[in-house]
Amino acid sequence: MTLSLSVVLAVSALMFGLGVYGALTQRNAIRVLMCIELVLNSVNINLVAFSRYVGPDQALGQVFTVFVMTVAAAEAAVGLAIILMVARRKAHIDIDQINLLKW
């Protein structure tokens, strides 16, 4: 296997950029959540790549990936529950117009 680490890191950086751009520009809350998942996945690629190239006999980076996956799953579940509740109360999920913490 001759795949160099920099190629993997570049792919991860591009995906991170795409996710950041989407999260900053989208106005639909569900789309923002999807773009945040993209960002988390690109970080996971980074962790796994460094785990593979720097310490392949320990798999420590993969442990962190497991934790990131755990938190991402929890974030998606709670985030969607919040979005659904906001949608029922305000009849839209445009994040430009959701500016209250309590109502």
Add this chain to the structure above:
Amino acid sequence: MTVTDWVFLAVAAVTLFSAYRVVVSRKIMHAALWLGLTFFGVAGIFLLLGADFLAAAQVLVYVGAVTTIIIFGIMLSTPEELRGPSSDAGSDADSPAAPTRRSFLPLLTAIGFAAVMVALVNRGEWPSPPGSVATDTPRLLGEALFTRFVIPFEVASVVLLVALVGAIALALKEESGQ
């Protein structure tokens, strides 16, 4: 270039293209399905990097669970909720292609970040790929999780429990309030 390199480049191209489609798709359901393909591509990258357990977990957790609940969330919303308030319904607010007032700085931020990262990555001195790679990653992961990382592991399980209860509580409060 070995076969692995070509396979990696192909998988990475599919992943990046579907990630791009997630951001620019006009229909939110299409974006969700492209997101599922992106997750599959990331699982393929994990597989090529020798993380077979994580690839399986990626398919189970992301493709199986996260994509599904995002699609549930879309389907539980009415078209009016997805499209935004009716004041600008005529301008097709659901479409990300519609220029928003915030479209320049995010583009600059994202492209700037990606360019800086790629430039740094290209200049860096990186370790060469190790000749041998551990083939028993589930055993390595399990040993690490239950010895050195046992406390984070338990905290993660508590986080999952709290998220489960919290998601149910959020949904139930709405039901009982009516």
